[in-house]
Amino acid sequence: MRRKRTPYQKFQDELDKLCGDIVKERDGHRCRRCRKRVLVYWAHLIRRSRSKAVRWNLFNGIALCRDCHFWFDSSADKIEAALFIESMIGKEKMVELNELAHDKNAKPWLISDLKKKKVELTDKLIK
Ligand SMILES: [Zn+2]
Secondary structure: OOOOOOOOHHHHHHHHHHHHHHHHOOOOOOOOOOOOOOOEEEEOOOOOOOOOOOOHHHHHHEEEEEHHHHHOOOOOOHHHHHHHHHHOOOOHHHHHHHHHHHHOOOOOOOOOHHHHHHHHHHHHHHH
């Protein structure tokens, strides 16, 4: 039996949806790697499993098609993937993102943080 999702998890789902929509919209529903205008997915430069801190950071998100997303996630050549990230957001942003992602003092997200993030992201979507 599937476990019922907690309000916290539901909120996370909402933020995921919102953030994904914003990123795809921003990238013009076009794959950032191959530039094809096909069905795109919201991909994380720094994986969700590696850092919760930048899960909804818009700099950490890019639109990728299925093939490029697969290439990126399973990239055997990590250097190539790192170069790709750098070409997407630039070296400075990449360093900043890495620092945010690996901040050991980062607190877990509270519902109030998620609510704030939702307002911030909804604002971006409207503009
Ligand atoms: Zn692609």
